[in-house]
Amino acid sequence: MVGAKMAAAAAASIRERQTVALKRMLNFNVPHVKNSTGEPVWKVLIYDRFGQDIISPLLSVKELRDMGITLHLLLHSDRDPIPDVPAVYFVMPTEENIDRMCQDLRNQLYESYYLNFISAISRSKLEDIANAALAASAVTQVAKVFDQYLNFITLEDDMFVLCNQNKELVSYRAINRPDITDTEMETVMDTIVDSLFCFFVTLGAVPIIRCSRGTAAEMVAVKLDKKLRENLRDARNSLFTGDTLGAGQFSFQRPLLVLVDRNIDLATPLHHTWTYQALVHDVLDFHLNRVNLEESSGMENSPAGARPKRKNKKSYDLTPVDKFWQKHKGSPFPEVAESVQQELESYRAQEDEVKRLKSIMGLEGEDEGAISMLSDNTAKLTSAVSSLPELLEKKRLIDLHTNVATAVLEHIKARKLDVYFEYEEKIMSKTTLDKSLLDIISDPDAGTPEDKMRLFLIYYISAQQAPSEADLEQYKKALTDAGCNLNPLQYIKQWKAFAKMASAPTSYGNTTAKPMGLLSRVMNTGSQFVMEGVKNLVLKQQNLPVTRILDNLMEMKSNPETDDYRYFDPKMLRGNDSSVPRNKNPFQEAIVFVVGGGNYIEYQNLVDYIKGKQGKHILYGCSELFNATQFIKQLSQLGQK
Amino acid sequence: MAVDITLLFRASVKTVKTRNKALGVAVGGGVEGSRDELFRRSPRPKGDFSSRAREVISHIGKLRDFLLEHRKDYINAYSHVMSEYGRMTDTERDQIDQDAQTFMRTCSEAIQQLRTQAHKEIHSQQVKEHRTAVLDFIEDYLKRVCKLYSEQRAIRVKRVVDKKRLSKLEPEPNAKTRESMSSEKVSQSPSKDSEEKPIPEEYPEKVPVEAQPELGSWGDGKGEDELSPEEIQMFEQENQRLIGEMNSLFDEVRQIEGKVVEISRLQEIFTEKVLQQEAEIDSIHQLVVGATENIKEGNEDIREVGTLGPESDSEALSLTRRHLVRAAHTEGSRDHAVDGPVP
Numbered sequence: 001m002v003g004a005k006m007a008a009a010a011a012a013s014i015r016e017r018q019t020v021a022l023k024r025m026l027n028f029n030v031p032h033v034k035n036s037t038g039e040p041v042w043k044v045l046i047y048d049r050f051g052q053d054i055i056s057p058l059l060s061v062k063e064l065r066d067m068g069i070t071l072h073l074l075l076h077s078d079r080d081p082i083p084d085v086p087a088v089y090f091v092m093p094t095e096e097n098i099d100r101m102c103q104d105l106r107n108q109l110y111e112s113y114y115l116n117f118i119s120a121i122s123r124s125k126l127e128d129i130a131n132a133a134l135a136a137s138a139v140t141q142v143a144k145v146f147d148q149y150l151n152f153i154t155l156e157d158d159m160f161v162l163c164n165q166n167k168e169l170v171s172y173r174a175i176n177r178p179d180i181t182d183t184e185m186e187t188v189m190d191t192i193v194d195s196l197f198c199f200f201v202t203l204g205a206v207p208i209i210r211c212s213r214g215t216a217a218e219m220v221a222v223k224l225d226k227k228l229r230e231n232l233r234d235a236r237n238s239l240f241t242g243d244t245l246g247a248g249q250f251s252f253q254r255p256l257l258v259l260v261d262r263n264i265d266l267a268t269p270l271h272h273t274w275t276y277q278a279l280v281h282d283v284l285d286f287h288l289n290r291v292n293l294e295e296s297s298g299m300e301n302s303p304a305g306a307r308p309k310r311k312n313k314k315s316y317d318l319t320p321v322d323k324f325w326q327k328h329k330g331s332p333f334p335e336v337a338e339s340v341q342q343e344l345e346s347y348r349a350q351e352d353e354v355k356r357l358k359s360i361m362g363l364e365g366e367d368e369g370a371i372s373m374l375s376d377n378t379a380k381l382t383s384a385v386s387s388l389p390e391l392l393e394k395k396r397l398i399d400l401h402t403n404v405a406t407a408v409l410e411h412i413k414a415r416k417l418d419v420y421f422e423y424e425e426k427i428m429s430k431t432t433l434d435k436s437l438l439d440i441i442s443d444p445d446a447g448t449p450e451d452k453m454r455l456f457l458i459y460y461i462s463a464q465q466a467p468s469e470a471d472l473e474q475y476k477k478a479l480t481d482a483g484c485n486l487n488p489l490q491y492i493k494q495w496k497a498f499a500k501m502a503s504a505p506t507s508y509g510n511t512t513a514k515p516m517g518l519l520s521r522v523m524n525t526g527s528q529f530v531m532e533g534v535k536n537l538v539l540k541q542q543n544l545p546v547t548r549i550l551d552n553l554m555e556m557k558s559n560p561e562t563d564d565y566r567y568f569d570p571k572m573l574r575g576n577d578s579s580v581p582r583n584k585n586p587f588q589e590a591i592v593f594v595v596g597g598g599n600y601i602e603y604q605n606l607v608d609y610i611k612g613k614q615g616k617h618i619l620y621g622c623s624e625l626f627n628a629t630q631f632i633k634q635l636s637q638l639g640q641k
Numbered sequence: 642m643a644v645d646i647t648l649l650f651r652a653s654v655k656t657v658k659t660r661n662k663a664l665g666v667a668v669g670g671g672v673e674g675s676r677d678e679l680f681r682r683s684p685r686p687k688g689d690f691s692s693r694a695r696e697v698i699s700h701i702g703k704l705r706d707f708l709l710e711h712r713k714d715y716i717n718a719y720s721h722v723m724s725e726y727g728r729m730t731d732t733e734r735d736q737i738d739q740d741a742q743t744f745m746r747t748c749s750e751a752i753q754q755l756r757t758q759a760h761k762e763i764h765s766q767q768v769k770e771h772r773t774a775v776l777d778f779i780e781d782y783l784k785r786v787c788k789l790y791s792e793q794r795a796i797r798v799k800r801v802v803d804k805k806r807l808s809k810l811e812p813e814p815n816a817k818t819r820e821s822m823s824s825e826k827v828s829q830s831p832s833k834d835s836e837e838k839p840i841p842e843e844y845p846e847k848v849p850v851e852a853q854p855e856l857g858s859w860g861d862g863k864g865e866d867e868l869s870p871e872e873i874q875m876f877e878q879e880n881q882r883l884i885g886e887m888n889s890l891f892d893e894v895r896q897i898e899g900k901v902v903e904i905s906r907l908q909e910i911f912t913e914k915v916l917q918q919e920a921e922i923d924s925i926h927q928l929v930v931g932a933t934e935n936i937k938e939g940n941e942d943i944r945e946v947g948t949l950g951p952e953s954d955s956e957a958l959s960l961t962r963r964h965l966v967r968a969a970h971t972e973g974s975r976d977h978a979v980d981g982p983v984p
Contacts, residue, residue, distance in 0.1 A: 029643065040698065040775075040782050042778055071774070080764075080765035082767060085691075126653045133654065148643045381903075382903045385910055
């Protein structure tokens with residue numbers, strides 16, 4: 001038990017920790033031990049939408065079944081009384097939820113109640129439940145009440161977001177709109193801080209906090225520091241003492257929390273990308289690790305009578321068990337296409353092997369050495385049969401990724417995303433451009449209006465000097481002709497003006513994306529992925545602004561950009577927020593949190609950065625996860641004011 | 642880390658109680674509250690379902706305990722050699738097998754009964770789903786316990802087969818060979834007792850154990866003949882030959898045995914698959930039947946309409962009919978995979 005805990009801590013995998021916490025909760029708040037001849041226990045799981053979002057990336061329906069859950073239901077749905085079954089609740093302590101729970105108690109729906117609140121419940125609400133329990137004479141039925149401190153959603157081993165249900169509350173737009181009142185801001189900050197607090201409780205560590213000055217990130221940092229400090233001072237109820245930390249604290253150093261504001265880098269969320277996971281998020285409907293595809297089965301030609309093409313909706317879960325995904329989610333797309341092809345070929349070889357046995361079996365009795373041949377074949381057959389489930393699983397994954405990759409490829413070809421990617425990389429790294437921006441914008445074939453808007457905004461953001469009025473007018477006209485909405489530009493103009501005042505605009509480093517010519521190789525192998533006309537671009541490692549900031553802070557490098565970042569240490573007795581860091585050693589573990597939203601491109605960049613460093617871990621979190629489409633929408637709304 | 646606030650909750654309950662008393666608010670419980678709670682349970686139909694389910698579980702638990710308790714003795718193969726408490730005769734083992742099997746059968750029947758009963762009773766969808774899942778869990782539990790049983794039985798059967806193979810010895814019509822064997826036996830019986838390891842590497846050592854009763858009578862009956870050196874040599878050669886034969890037979894039988902085990906495993910898997918396919922074929926059958934019905938009705942409708950309408954519509958109607966047929970084709974061939982509820 002302790003060994004398992006230490007292993008989990010050493011990896012500092014937030015996903016494992018949250019999963020373990022959930023499983024313990026589902027096991028009636030007792031640590032879960034696997035017993036092959038144990039008696040079955042059954043229970044019912046009731047959650048609200050928040051709870052659903054937290055559980056669904058971590059536990060599949062089968063895993064819930066394995067934990068003995070017969071039914072899982074939404075709190076605010078019609079639920080029938082099921083006698084003699086304990087119910088485990090996993091909900092947020094909101095007014096509505098508490099009311100519904102009290103109603104359940106009054107209606108005597110279940111035999112016993114295990115109440116688990118995603119974040120801490122207030123004393124007064126607890127009394128409301130007590131009241132209802134008394135009124136319904138159900139006090140003894142309430143078996144356990146727990147504060148779970150799990151108010152965040154883990155998507156990857158090292159990535160988390162704050163929430164999904166109420167993400168509008170904490171969106172970039174919500175934080176940056178000019179008409180926000182102080183109280184509204186307070187609410188938003190409190191929500192963010194509550195989730196971050198839960199995160200650190202689950203992680204079992206008190207971080208050292210660094211943040212930039214004068215941003216929303218600073219507000220979050222101040223509040224978080226205060227909250228952690230209060231909790232540590234309260235020795236009796238502190239969540240960071242004793243056995244919660246004990247086995248969990250494997251590294252002797254505390255992690256670094258870097259709080260950055262989205263406003264330091266608006267180009268990355270708009271960037272066109274080239275790695276698998278980021279592409280899927282950008283062009284397909286992908287969230288909470290589930291991708292929804294619409295396939296049109298337009299293969300049959302209906303002669304007369306125009307029947308509309310039937311669209312099959314398919315959704316796939318991209319989970320940690322999916323080995324192909326885990327291996328390739330950060331790979332450039334052409335590599336992914338090749339690998340799918342390879343997997344398909346190896347699968348076909350194995351399939352043929354199995355099929356061959358069928359014919360061999362038919363030969364028995366022909367030879368004299370039939371018995372010896374039979375013995376081999378029996379063994380082969382057994383091994384073939386036992387490897388069948390594995391083969392089937394492999395096939396399923398190959399199908400899945402073929403479909404997903406094909407869908408992505410269609411988008412790339414239709415919108416010429418490779419061209420955009422290359423061009424934007426050039427802009428962001430300030431190398432000379434071979435094609436004029438105006439040409440691309442005016443080109444009717446290349447990309448949707450949104451793609452063009454993205455490109456132009458990136459150009460505008462990264463330009464050292466704003467383009468002249470005349471040029472700007474020209475661009476604006478071209479954009480409008482292409483069908484773009486100019487509202488985002490309004491907002492970016494304002495932002496740029498403000499950013500110029502605050503500090504020098506960040507540069508994106510010097511790199512190039514080297515085009516390797518057309519991918520003829522893939523075409524020749526008769527691949528399904530005909531990447532005709534799609535450039536095979538190779539990504540060169542560059543550090544995005546967020547990664548750079550992290551690098552400076554983690555390695556204690558001196559840099560004008562980060563030197564005046566504030567420094568908070570909740571464990572220190574005196575509220576010391578000087579910018580002089582006490583700790584001179586580089587950090588082994590860091591958590592980067594972007595206030596205002598983040599995306600997979602940044603995540604991938606951080607993953608690539610830390611891959612080169614042995615023994616260091618990074619976790620990436622953001623208040624919401626958006627792709628470029630969603631972000632442009634928010635910018636547009638902001639620009640409308 | 643999660644924080645247990647159950648005590649806090651109980652304290653809140655007390656607070657609320659005292660507060661309500663102070664305010665004179667009529668708490669739905671109050672004095673009768675505690676009594677109500679006690680009585681609350683009885684009018685509610687405790688549900689035979691769950692009590693019966695728990696009964697079945699406790700039965701399976703008893704079976705499991707029983708099996709685990711006697712497992713060591715059961716597996717211990719050479720208890721006839723040992724003379725301690727751990728001895729278990731074959732009859733006892735058979736008894737255990739028998740009991741275990743009847744027990745398992747009764748348990749699975751009970752589960753079946755519960756299943757049919759649960760379906761018959763009219764309950765809400767959720768309760769039905771819940772009960773089905775509970776029964777699945779119980780069945781799974783039974784399967785796991787049965788695995789315990791089948792594992793130890795497999796070991797036992799293997800041992801028995803081994804033993805039988807070794808003990809099979811066809812008596813040679815040659816008296817001298819018998820002599821040589823009995824002489825061998827005499828020389829080797831002292832070594833038998835010291836050896837307790839059951840590894841049947843050299844069969845001649847084991848033969849005396851089983852062959853003793855068979856040859857004893859013969860050995861006593863014959864007199865001692867003189868053994869000339871040639872005869873001894875001949876006997877030795879015969880022995881070698883027999884050893885060789887026995888070894889090859891032994892190998893073959895071993896191979897076949899292994900194969901039989903594998904085949905039986907394969908058989909199990911295939912049966913499972915066939916049953917699965919049966920279920921699928923059934924559902925496809927249902928679909929096809931439904932589709933045929935639909936087509937029939939559709940055709941009838943068209944006929945009705947066709948008789949009423951003017952001539953120019955017949956073309957459109959025949960087209961529509963063709964479409965219907967095609968629709969039926971695609972519907973029938975399409976796989977309807979039903980996904981379970983996903984959070």
